[in-house]
Amino acid sequence: MFSFRPANLPSLHPIVAAIAVLYNSGAWAQQTDIMPTVTVQGAMEYEGLGLARQSATASRLNLTAQELPASVESLSADTMQARGDLQVKDAITRTTGLTDTSSPGNGVAYSARGFAGNGSIALLENGQRPQVGSGTATYPSDPWGYEYIEVLRGPGSVVYGSGTTGATINAIRKAPQRLTSFEAMAGIGGGKALRGGVGATGAFGEKGAFRLDAYADRSDGFIDRGQSRHGKILSSMAYALAPNLDVDLSLDHLEQEPQRYFGTPLVGGRISRELRDQNYNVGDADISFKDDKAVARLTWRVNPALSISNELAYMKAHRNWRNVEYYSYDTQAKLVERSDYIAIQHDQEQTGNRLEARWNASSNRMVAGWEAATINFTHTNNSPYGGSSTVAPIGFNPGVFDSPDPLRPNFNTDTTSHALYLEDAYTIYPSLLLLAGLRHDQYKVERVSLLGAAGFTSRLHSNTVRLGLTWTLAADTALYGQVSSGSDPVSSLLSLNLANSRYKLTGSRQVEAGIKQSLASGKAEWTAALYRISKDDIITRDPSNPALSIQGGEQSSRGVELSSSVNLTQEWRLEANLAYTDARFDQLIEGGNVSRAGNRPADVPKMSSNLWLNYRSNGWRMAIGARYVGERFIDNGNTQALPAYTTMDASLGWNVNRNVLLQLNLRNLADKLYASTSYSDSQYLLGDRRHAELTIQWRY
Template sequence: MIRSMHRRPLSLRPVVAAIALLCGGGAIADEAEVLPTVTVQGASASEGLGLARQQATASRLGLTAQELPASVESLSAATMQARGDLLVKDAVTRTTGLTDISSPGNGVGYSARGFSGNGSIALLENGQRPQVASGTATYPSDPWGYEYIEVLRGPGSIVYGSGTTGATINAVRKAPSRTASVEAMGGIGGGETVRGGVGATGALGQQGAFRVDAYADHSDGLIDRGQSRHGKLLTSVNYALTPALDLDLSLDHLEQRPQRYFGTPLVNGGLSRALRGQNYNVGDADVSYEDNKAVVRLTWRYSPSLTISNELAYMKARRNWRNVEYYNFNAAANLVERSDYVAIHHDQEQTGNRLEARWVDGDNRVVAGWEAATINYAHRSNSPYGGSSTVKPTGFDPGVFDSPDLLKPVFSTDTTTHAFYIEDAYRLSPGLLLLGGVRHDRYNIERLTPQGASEFDATLQSNAVRLGLTWQLDRATSLYAQVSSGSDPIGNLLSLNLTNSRYKLTSSRQVEAGVKQSLAGGKAEWTAALYRITKDDIITRDPNNAALSVQGGSQSSRGAEATASVALDAAWRVEANAAYTDAQFDQLIESGNLSRAGNRPSDVPKVSANLWLNYRASAWRAALGARYVGDRYTDNANQHVLPSYTTLDASLGWNVRRNVLVQLNLRNLTDKLYASTSYNDNQYLIGDRRHAELTVQWRY
């Protein structure tokens, strides 16, 4: 039997009680005792593009967005709140060129700059990166408790290693503060959705500070059997052990049961409005994720110039699926044929350590580090996923999960990683900043297969470099150019199979140039970038022997991106971004000796864009936004097209009091029938229909 992970949503009552006690203790702390100065990312104004704000994701050297020779973007908590983004993927896909390809199979997934999936787009939480197993990433999922979400577009291998060719996304936590404050949020919405969050920070003794953030939601969904629930608890503490030595601790627990919806079959090659609310999964389907993380960091300020830190992190994830995942509409019989009765269970455990030294002396900043990690991963499934059934298109009994194949251990892997990196930012003159870095990653993967299949021990390695130059024409305008390299695994490192173990990591190279400018004292900010990325060593059929696979394929992308934020006057602000991506396979031969050269990779739109008009005056604020995603192919042969779509969203907020905000969020105003992504060539995940969310937010 498969181990069930059905749990009740996290209760917030114990958390609220604990917060009240902690705040009470913090209120009587001696405020004359002050912690050593700590630079908090995101303390600046939240509106605009934040070009003057330090970026924590694109570099470890504390450079501002304007100084970095890279394409970076950030979304503040205030911006996400004003737009009514209640999921991280909603917020991320409002940034430039990021497209959502999430499904219950991959957890959370994106496409950027011509590359897709969790093997090319890295997801981080506070700079910590869980390694990806079987293509699945499960958090961060909601923005509660985060100060900023930052996006680095293009290869980020210098900072985070392989698997970052397209983009790197980092959710930056709200930091503890000795100044006591409490915030809370409650909401109701379509699909009988109920959500609530609470966060608090304050002093801890004479030398420390704490922060606690808790969140939970429950929904019956906008489709049949569309129930979902999420819950999390984020805790962090910092403490000054001595004037020169700081201790930071965090302990997190997250549980998710997303919608058990794997898409809707196409009717005559397109979406059917009559099937919009249908869910063809079985009645006892299950998708559940549980993530736990603990981080301990010591920071030693040895001298005004030299800081040494050591960060030890432990992460554990359990994921469970039990679903019927493939549906086909049989027009002749007017039935939906169901197959692929899939049961899968993941156990993943990761322990890592990062030792880092940072030197800041005048015009030169240098950081060097060593990262090491061990990851244990176990995969169970009922492969080959037998079972089939048919149901009527509407008004059917969903049935139960019934597969002749038993859930059993399939394989496990033990992975050891080591990485060494150095990054240097040198100011050649008041207007010229040179940024360079190198990194070496080494992965050793040992695969064990209890079913008697071949076992192996593989060692993979990669080198990455980045060299960039920023030319600040004046305090408000900078031009930049960079060349960088990176790598992606064939498949996923932790779930590497015997065939892929023979291959090396793919290699990617990027050339990028851009401009960043702030006008009218920061009232208007804009950036633009041009880039070209090539990725070699992807798997292709041997042109001399179609029965063999070799590492001789390549793909490339080139594109242009622009982002702007302009305050029209004291009350009105317009924000817009657009991305054009020309991606193709330069060399790829698939089964049947069919060449895909010149075809566009799947999940990659040529054009995507976002537009927001914001109003804020007195006690009222409002926003109207549009999102456009161009058509995408669902296959490398470019025979199946996911149509383009445009959706409209809006929000209206009223400050009942100085510290109480009531906000109405409206989604998909035109009730557009569209597919957000595909699960296969004949089955698309339909976007939510028109609905509303009402939230109340309180701060003290």
């Protein structure tokens, strides 16, 4: 493990040295003296939509994407690297219908199929899901060390429990391999960005394998005081204890210091180009996240058809914020008014266990399991977040954090969860697959006030089901349909307050139908999906007494999603996707007894799309892409909207030799001034200006 030094990038020398020691130790003396070479071909096969790949996210039965009666999409490490995606959110928002809603307050967050935020979009790593505390999720943030990332669109509660109505995102780690290989990456770019990563895998004794990945980056950003730093070490080992008994272990440490930027104030209701580079936070602002995770998995293959596994996971997180977060521009005085001097800390520990049995015999595949977890969450803050100041728009002294309110532990929650699930894939005929699943979740949340207020105990539960049918018309064409249900909490379970403790989980239902087709031996692939999702029991006002909040609101969405990947020639490939989302509140009353029925939920664009044109030949590869995000409202009243935007990116790569790749990544080619998301009605978070980054990669 390592720690950041405020002014320096964490050194990678100890990591490189450790890997060198491993390679030269006796444990690998049995291996060949010559490390095998991983050859980077001049003209590589394109992966396309990955319809033949087994999905680790949409089901626990290892069905391929084409077999699944659901919308699932994958991004390989090679695809992300070829496009120059240096953050996970860059890659995710190139998939169909996913929109970034991240901010310094929620870490990483997305919108999908009409639903937004970490209470409706689940983020996982290798199928492990940290519970969300106070709406915040902090990883995965960068793609280094991951084999691919999968996105399941629509409710995934049958597989992962509550909080998955919109989508489930799962980052799949690179697994240990006995065949020795090594990779490294270094990059330099705009905003004084520096980054580096190393990865190695090889044999561990006669029966095991290891993998170690390390990554660090730093940047001064494209705004004043826009520094950010990230780093991580991912380690894993696989070992055969007996011919039919395996153990897999992983131990990870991640540290992040994101950019301490909470947006740029609007001037006259518009984004001001003159203020594009300004940061109105205080000079001693602080944001830091630390995450540790350990996982142990034991797998017993009882016989060729039956396997039993037990997975024990421990996760720990510490998060810290100290910032001035609210800004508004006074047009008369031509000054920026700052308020909300906010200091918050999260301390979270989660221990979970999953016991699972899988049966795979001829036409029937089945999995059954039990999950249990305990999560301790402590919230410390300086509520009611007083303090204010005024600064000039440009050339100001940022000042220091000076709040009249002390930072004190506020509350602690202990959450216990239990779940039972069953999933079955039955091949009725060679061309007809029936997939059925059901799940029962129970949650118990005990909250204790650390300021003397009343505590409470809340119990919640949900039952979710999925029934889907895939009809394979031909070896390369499948039609599917499914009905599924899900549930979301009305707020983060770990930070449930007294007002929300009486509410049950919201319920969602989805109907979906689609087609998946692979043509010309995979040279062309396309998918289409139609869906409708409704969500009940969202918080609304009591029509007979608007002063009271009750459950009884409803929102829904319906839409169409199209994805395609086509080899135009041997060298050229076109990739495109399009999502149209018609989302609305069917029943919602807010303050003042105002109905929002018919309005579109916040952070949901009607239209989003991506287009990529790729070229690979004779050691060269090039790509140019465009991303379009439609207009999004920032409030349920639909009174203010983020403008639609289109950005363009490009990359140019050259295989110097069979082991070394040099790549230039270009971002925001037209230097578009746009808002990626809003932080309040008076300030928007702006996207990065035009910039370039040069990376070099080694693979041996």
